Ligand SMILES: Nc1nc2c(c(=O)[nH]1)N[C@H]1C(S)=C(S)[C@@H](COP(=O)(O)OP(=O)(O)OC[C@H]3O[C@@H](n4cnc5c(N)ncnc54)[C@H](O)[C@@H]3O)O[C@H]1N2
């Protein structure tokens with residue numbers, strides 16, 4: 001049995017080989033850059049108008065309008081003192097222009113333009129290179145691509161990006177009692193829900209579960225499916241059958257497939273029988289079958305590891321401390337991740353903390369961490385892992 005800190009350290013210390021691939025801009029959200037990106041040209045690449053109005057030359061109140069420049073035009077107009085052109089936002093500033101005045105601050109009659117006040121030199125002109133200079137570093141390697149990042153890279157005209165690959169994930173649920181939602185349920189059976197919750201949690205953080213399989217508590221079947229899965233996947237997640245019961249075959253089946261245990265059992269609640277192992281560059285998590293245990297172990301242990309395999313540096317759920325809205329005593333002898341709800345800056349520990357209970361997790365938005373046998377008074381700070 002290891003502590004939570006030891007388990008997290010073992011995961012964090014795994015030596016892993018990151019793979020890279022080329023992705024098109026559109027499909028790179030959430031990926032991590034495996035290369036630097038520098039500006040291939042000045043941004044903006046030409047002086048352009050920040051307003052719909054008039055570009056003019058010289059400081060005066062009256063100008064003669066000699067033409068028009070719209071966005072996208074490559075006008076050859078050269079303005080002389082006292083001349084102006086009609087111009088629109090984003091259009092290239094003609095040579096000789098010293099300022100742009102928004103149209104609301106002007107009166108135009110035929111080719112005569114009168115301003116409400118004198119222009120200031122450079123007014124409403126977005127200068128070439130005002131945001132970035134050619135060759136300037138825009139994103140360092142390891143930048144995690146956000147929607148704004150996609151916008152920035154697109155604005156630089158770059159279509160293909162070298163990024164770290166995300167791991168391929170397979171999921172196997174085990175248990176004789178499990179049937180799929182939608183089927184008729186007989187006495188003693190329950191609906192298999194962990195694969196749905198785990199797949200959804202993976203998806204929420206940008207990971208796809210490629211293959212899902214439900215198998216019975218049959219040692220040979222579990223062993224064979226683990227073997228097949230290890231051939232085709234990077235990360236295998238199993239749910240159920242990892243405790244000490246007579247039908248808990250997962251650990252032995254992993255061992256017989258050459259998977260080397262990195263830790264088994266974490267001193268925590270829920271999720272004590274959590275297992276992590278590896279076989280060369282293949283990684284295996286065996287999560288406890290209880291629905292809240294498996295999902296909570298996914299959030300705290302599997303997710304940061306999937307992120308690490310994708311090149312993400314600051315991996316894991318966001319954590320913040322909040323004051324607790326009521327006094328609370330953790331009677332459990334293990335440090336606990338409690339289903340909780342943060343509302344109006346305070347945390348409420350929810351009813352329904354059993355490892356099999358998932359409704360409280362679905363209604364909450366955080367896992368609140370509290371040490372074993374600890375009493376908190378209203379207003380005491382409690383560390384929360386945000387899950388929504
Ligand atoms: N003698 C002991 N018994 C147990 C211990 C222990 O230390 N000594 N630990 C308990 C703890 S803590 C947990 S957590 C569970 C974990 O056991 P398993 O990982 O072997 O899980 P199962 O026994 O297969 O299932 C537990 C529970 O969850 C339900 N389940 C399983 N899979 C699914 C699924 N895919 N979807 C929905 N529900 C699922 C299953 O029906 C069981 O009710 O062991 C304790 N026992």
Ligand code: MOO
Nearest residue numbers: 270271272293355
């Ligand atoms: O450690 Mo188990 O996940 O509490 O039920």
